[in-house]
Amino acid sequence: MGEFAVDKHVQYILSVEKRNDSFESVVMEHLRMNGAYWGLTTLSLLGKLDSVDLDEVISWVMKCQHESGGFAGNIGHDPHILYTLSAVQVLALFDKLDILDIDKTSGYIAGLQNEDGSFSGDMWGEVDTRFSYIAICCLATLQCLDEINVEKAVNYILSCKNPDGGFGCTPGAESHAGQIFCCVGALAITGSLHHVDKDLLGWWLCERQVKSGGLNGRPEKLPDVCYSWWVLSSLIMIDRVHWINKEKLMKFILDCQDIENGGISDRPEDAVDVFHTYFGVAGLSLLEYPGVKTIDPAYALPVDVVNRIFFRR
Numbered sequence: 001m002g003e004f005a006v007d008k009h010v011q012y013i014l015s016v017e018k019r020n021d022s023f024e025s026v027v028m029e030h031l032r033m034n035g036a037y038w039g040l041t042t043l044s045l046l047g048k049l050d051s052v053d054l055d056e057v058i059s060w061v062m063k064c065q066h067e068s069g070g071f072a073g074n075i076g077h078d079p080h081i082l083y084t085l086s087a088v089q090v091l092a093l094f095d096k097l098d099i100l101d102i103d104k105t106s107g108y109i110a111g112l113q114n115e116d117g118s119f120s121g122d123m124w125g126e127v128d129t130r131f132s133y134i135a136i137c138c139l140a141t142l143q144c145l146d147e148i149n150v151e152k153a154v155n156y157i158l159s160c161k162n163p164d165g166g167f168g169c170t171p172g173a174e175s176h177a178g179q180i181f182c183c184v185g186a187l188a189i190t191g192s193l194h195h196v197d198k199d200l201l202g203w204w205l206c207e208r209q210v211k212s213g214g215l216n217g218r219p220e221k222l223p224d225v226c227y228s229w230w231v232l233s234s235l236i237m238i239d240r241v242h243w244i245n246k247e248k249l250m251k252f253i254l255d256c257q258d259i260e261n262g263g264i265s266d267r268p269e270d271a272v273d274v275f276h277t278y279f280g281v282a283g284l285s286l287l288e289y290p291g292v293k294t295i296d297p298a299y300a301l302p303v304d305v306v307n308r309i310f311f312r313r
């Protein structure tokens, strides 16, 4: 099994942050807040968060907040629940949640809940279980889950459960590992995991491991490093992680590294990017790889950050 190139990955994340003219930075302009969460959480898991200028990051994050309380993907863009969670997570990483106007931010999120318990992503109304997870995770982090109807939110998520044990983005939609993470994560945070048939879902999830050791997101699809996070975190939350071959998955993730220039790709030999670098490192964390901090499978933040939020320790 190849070595884990920690220093190269740290250099790669720092270089992406600085290069404003690269292809990656241009296509990521509108979702830079997500990139910030992926890159900074990677640095935190590798114990290198102090390599970035905290004041610069925080001041940029706060400039992305809209008067509605929601955050945009970058300065001057429209707010969306996706970027609001990323902004809250970045502030949490730096222990800076206290600078946030909690009422304004939580009010934006609570205002996106619909009558049937589902959540829209923004004022334009698209509904998806991703947004249910985000609302629940964000409000739990801000300690104001009581601002939404949790029972209705949970019932909506349960209405997206399929006969194969998985979950989709809306009722009747195909099971997909990314949506399963969202639904299982939201159910875990709200203490509702007893609604899940753990053996049935665990079976569907462990079937995602293919010959190379990598995981795919649904049947007949190619493996992708990012499912090391979506599938593994779900298996951990339902206590069935021992149903996959951890050694083979670890090897697959390590095979996706660019050993020379740093970064991790979706599959071996492909081009690296920040998204896959984060989910590769997060996957290694869930696999308890030495030297990588432990990540919380429901909140998708390092466990020490989650403990600080809830227990101030």
Ligand code: GRG
Pocket: 082, 130, 133, 134, 177, 178, 179, 181, 182, 216, 217, 218, 221, 222, 224, 226, 230, 299, 300
């Ligand atoms: C805090 C970790 C965290 C997440 C926030 C945005 C979100 C909540 C969750 C996204 C969950 C999701 C749907 C992930 C899947 C992403 C992905 C690789 C989609 C690709 O889908 P297809 O159909 O790819 O293009 P496949 O692999 O099925 O061919």
